[in-house]
Amino acid sequence: MQKTRQININGSGGAWTKIRTSITAFRMLIQEDLAANAGVQQGLQYQMATIVGADVTYGPTLETPQPIEIVGSAGDTNPHKEPIGTGGSSPNPVAPGGPVTLGTIILQIKSASATATVIDVTEWA
Numbered sequence: 001m002q003k004t005r006q007i008n009i010n011g012s013g014g015a016w017t018k019i020r021t022s023i024t025a026f027r028m029l030i031q032e033d034l035a036a037n038a039g040v041q042q043g044l045q046y047q048m049a050t051i052v053g054a055d056v057t058y059g060p061t062l063e064t065p066q067p068i069e070i071v072g073s074a075g076d077t078n079p080h081k082e083p084i085g086t087g088g089s090s091p092n093p094v095a096p097g098g099p100v101t102l103g104t105i106i107l108q109i110k111s112a113s114a115t116a117t118v119i120d121v122t123e124w125a
Contacts (some may be wrong), residue, residue: 001023001124001125002122002123002124002125003022003023003122003123004121004122004123005022005068005118005120005121006033006118006119006120006121007019007118007119007121008116008117008118009044009109009110009111009116009117009118009119010110010111010116011042011044011110011111011113011114011115011116011117012110012111012112012113012114013114014110015110015123016047016108016109017108017109017110018049018105018107018108019105019106019107019108019109019121020103020104020105020106021101021102021103021104021106021123022102022103022121022123023102023123023125024102024122024125025100026125027039027069027070027071027089027123027124028068028069028070028106028121028122028123029067029068029069029120029121029122030044030046030067030068030069030070030107030109030119030120030121030122031066031067031068031119031120032044032117032118032120033118033119033120035118036117037115037117038123039053041065041117042102042111042112042113042115042117043063043064043065043111044063044064044065044066044068044109044110044112044117045061045062045063045109045110045111045114045120046061046063046068046107046109046110047060047061047062047107047108047109047110048062048106048107049105049108051104051105056105058107058108063112064112065112068107070106070107074086091120099104101107105108108110
């Protein structure tokens with residue numbers, strides 16, 4: 001199953017937008033919509049979420065002009081690919097502190113420039 005949605009995000013001076021799963025996602029791809037801002041890409045800043053019980057904390061701010069790919073296990077990472085779960089969790093996505101379910105916060109994100117933008121979030125179950 002695949003699902004794509006568009007989300008408006010703030011410029012770098014604005015608040016973070018939390019990205020949650022809208023399906024029990026195993027893989028997620030986040031990228032700027034090519035039609036946003038007359039095709040001028042703004043880049044993205046993001047912080048990966050760590051969930052332990054009811055507490056959510058965020059990692060360091062990362063910046064990328066590339067799409068962000070979030071995958072099912074930590075063994076599949078590169079500079080623009082982030083783990084949704086931990087090594088050995090495949091084929092079931094597992095976030096730190098428990099399984100990924102509908103509405104699990106994956107990261108928070110905003111534009112890398114002062115200009116707000118739109119992102120496409122594609123999820124696969």
